[in-house]
Amino acid sequence: MAYNNLSIQQIADSGQIFRFNLIADNKWELIAGDKYWLIDADEEIKFPEQFWEHYFDMETDYGKFISEIPESDEYLRRAAVAAAGIRILNQDPWEMLISFIISQRKSIPAIKTGIEKLSARFGTRKKKPGTSAKGQDAYYYAFPTPEQLSGASLEELEECSLGYRAPYVCEAAGKVYRGECDLNEWRHLPDEELRAKLMSLKGVGIKVANCVMLFGYHRIGAFPVDVWIQRIMDTYYGGAFPAEKYQGFAGVMQQYMFYYERTMAKK
């Protein structure tokens, strides 16, 4: 069966995930935590396990969100049409926390490089399932666990192009590994308390906290404001996006705008 509101390319380019890359014509490689999936976008999408179906949030109707956009908001309408295949993935809070700490003041390609270096250095090497790849290409590196990353020295972290963020990653890894920050327990917290917990970590401000909430805890009401979203708000919304119109799912609109604006900028 074919699915609604599902575009591999749009999701891979949406900025919510950093280990989802085009490796050949319509062939995409996706690594989430310690899992790997080689997707052939020429074929009809078939989820290899239930894990991936939930990961892609297939239980949620995104058409319903789009239908909530008023006709009067022409900009958001256009954005939603252009980005209608985006879904908010159910990613791992730990991976999102580290990834978005790294993301500050970095370009998306540079973020990806840093995460790959971290994974190659501290993550577990695993065989790629479902491919005939040979040699080095037959393996991938899982995202490092808190235990693996907390074992890294500050110097080793710096060698992964983390720059001034290395101490932030070091501290977060230690606190999570030692259980001072129980990211799974935090799943039960209401939004405000969760945000406060995240921001108690050094290197996590309001924007990174909102990204971890949106992408790692699936709090789709969270609305991260970065330079792109700020520019959009200034240009089209007089400085403030009317998030109250999208109670509980403003983060979906954020993704539509972020993707659309960046796609337009490339042309």
Add this chain to the structure above:
DNA sequence: TGCCAGGTATAGG
């Protein structure tokens, strides 16, 4: 080749 990147911590007013 320089400029800038999915921001944040910190100091000073």
Add this chain to the structure above:
DNA sequence: CCTATACATGGC
């Protein structure tokens, strides 16, 4: 409370 500034390093 609010604003200005420094910050490491890669990618284009």
